[in-house]
Amino acid sequence: MTRVAGGGRQIDAAAxxxxxxxLLIAGVAVVILALLGTGIWLRxxxxxxxxxxxxxxxxxxxxxxxxxxxxxxxxxxxxxxxVNQLVAGTxxxxxxxxxxxxxxxxxxxxxxxxDLAFEHIETVxxxxxxxxxxxDHNTARGFPGxxxxxxxxxxxxxPGNGSGNEFTDIRSDYGACATIFASYFNQLEFEFSDTGExxxxxxAPAETIPCALATGLMYGIQSDTRSLTNGCxxxxxxxxxxxxxxxxxxxxxRIANPQVDAEVLDVKSRAIxxxxxxxxxxxxxVGEVSNTDAIPQAADELETLEGVSAVVVVGEKEGTxxxxxxxxxxxxxxxxxxEAVVDxxxxxxxxxxxxxxxxxxxxKHMAGLGPSxxxxxxxxxxxxFDAMSGEL
Numbered sequence: 224m225t226r227v228a229g230g231g232r233q234i235d236a237a238a239x240x241x242x243x244x245x246l247l248i249a250g251v252a253v254v255i256l257a258l259l260g261t262g263i264w265l266r267x268x269x270x271x272x273x274x275x276x277x278x279x280x281x282x283x284x285x286x287x288x289x290x291x292x293x294x295x296x297x298x299x300x301x302x303x304x305x306v307n308q309l310v311a312g313t314x315x316x317x318x319x320x321x322x323x324x325x326x327x328x329x330x331x332x333x334x335x336x337x338d339l340a341f342e343h344i345e346t347v348x349x350x351x352x353x354x355x356x357x358x359d360h361n362t363a364r365g366f367p368g369x370x371x372x373x374x375x376x377x378x379x380x381x382p383g384n385g386s387g388n389e390f391t392d393i394r395s396d397y398g399a400c401a402t403i404f405a406s407y408f409n410q411l412e413f414e415f416s417d418t419g420e421x422x423x424x425x426x427a428p429a430e431t432i433p434c435a436l437a438t439g440l441m442y443g444i445q446s447d448t449r450s451l452t453n454g455c456x457x458x459x460x461x462x463x464x465x466x467x468x469x470x471x472x473x474x475x476x477r478i479a480n481p482q483v484d485a486e487v488l489d490v491k492s493r494a495i496x497x498x499x500x501x502x503x504x505x506x507x508x509v510g511e512v513s514n515t516d517a518i519p520q521a522a523d524e525l526e527t528l529e530g531v532s533a534v535v536v537v538g539e540k541e542g543t544x545x546x547x548x549x550x551x552x553x554x555x556x557x558x559x560x561x562e563a564v565v566d567x568x569x570x571x572x573x574x575x576x577x578x579x580x581x582x583x584x585x586x587k588h589m590a591g592l593g594p595s596x597x598x599x600x601x602x603x604x605x606x607x608f609d610a611m612s613g614e615l
Contacts, residue, residue: 232273274309280390281356288352290372291341293323293365294516295332297478298399300341301443302378304436305404308413312429318352320325320344322366324359327516329446332481336437336474347371347389359400360559361385361393379445381576382558395576398442398455403444405462408432415469437469442478453551453580460486481605487517492533493523494536499604503532503552504611506604512538512545521546533557535607539586546573546582550611561612564613568598 233575271279275407281287283440289306299321307317309376319341334341344350347368357363362385363372368386376390381395396404416431448455451463494507504528505525515538522536538545546565550557559574561582566573568589573582590597598606610615 259590267548271497273403276405276413277376277378277390277392278309278312278411281310281317281354282315284315284352284354284375286354287315287317287375288350288355289317289319290355290357290363291319291321292360293321293322293328294326295323295341295359296327296330296446297439298441298443298447299359300330300333300339301436301439302400302404303341304339304439305401305407306356306358306378308353308436309407309434311486318342322349322369323610326514327482327520328429328481328487329478330516332478333439333442336477357385357387361391373442382484382574394458396456397544398448398451398453398459399435399444399446399462401440401447402459402462405440405444405465406458409462409465432466432469434471435474436470437445437466438471438474438478441466445479454576484514484517486512486514487520490514490517490538491521491524494525496527498507498525500528500531501608502530504555504608505534506607507536508600509538512540515540515545516544521550522547525549533560533611535561535611537603542583542586544586544589546580546584548575548580550578550580554613555611557611560607560615563610563615564603564606 249341254418287310289303291303305317307319310317320342325331333339344366346366350372355363356377356378357374358375360381361373361377361379361383365367374387376387377385377393378400379385379393380400380403382395383393383394386547392403397403411430413430413432415437416428416433441463444459445451448459451459484503490509490512491510496508497509498505505528507521507525509518509521518536518538522534525531525534525536526549533548533550533555535546535548535557546561548557548561556577558577558580561573561575561580565582565584567575568584570588571582571584573580575581588597589599589603606615
């Protein structure tokens, strides 16, 4: 009985305190409710998939620009199409933009076979949408004013320090950016729809994956992972398995096997003829080219040489040396190797993945600035071999 009486006195005291301090009690109640509301909101926010969060971010704008990297490849083009499909059926319209050129045979075939209409830009002034989304790269580059672009969202699989103001999803362990978008569609439970060969970017059905988009994403994965044999993770296989149901094998075959430009064959021949092999590494300088896309294709060819596990091919166009590197050697991260080679050359760029890298060097800066003697082509070649050997 004593315990019950004591409890009653405590209740009476609490009631008296509450009656004497109504504002304090009301304030505490408001704080508790606010904390509960915040907790519920935070739980719901954290439980959203990345695809849901990206979609919510983008549909907050009336007009978005989806920006591909210069000279876009199938992975970039498919990723841009995927962003467009994420906002299909909403009040948000998307423009799919690219700087540079679409040159390589498979890139042109991708655009032609799928009947895609992308918009070419030359300067930042050509972008007049409210918000910019970067796909397959995380820092805008390759056109005047690129440094002014502040993207609201970045989706990429390349290493880098770029980020979006509202959304960033960079998965550098994935083999392709298309893999990320396939995972978005899968988690959002988009269904496949057979809409024929073309993708009408103005009238794509909402919450579906058109056949041509599924095919494009599949080829984006295949092209960036060399048909799922290089630089890929289990997620890339899972994405390919998911997309298989909705893709068209005939469209895929037409994209993957285009006719080859005559200059590409010539550059490959020069790369083979001028190769220098210091097993297990190779280097080749193909000289002047008019089609810079032939350089990485020549690197692909040289990497198949027996006894070679890493290769760098360079060529020159309009005063700029272009670099393409390939590696299937676990000891050689070719992106970092190329980055090390060009590190102290002014205005040079270089980097990439463990298996695939590239860069460019202005020839006038190789010659040196001021009192510097610069870097000769022979010195550059030695740097490449040193970097692949881990000595640079």
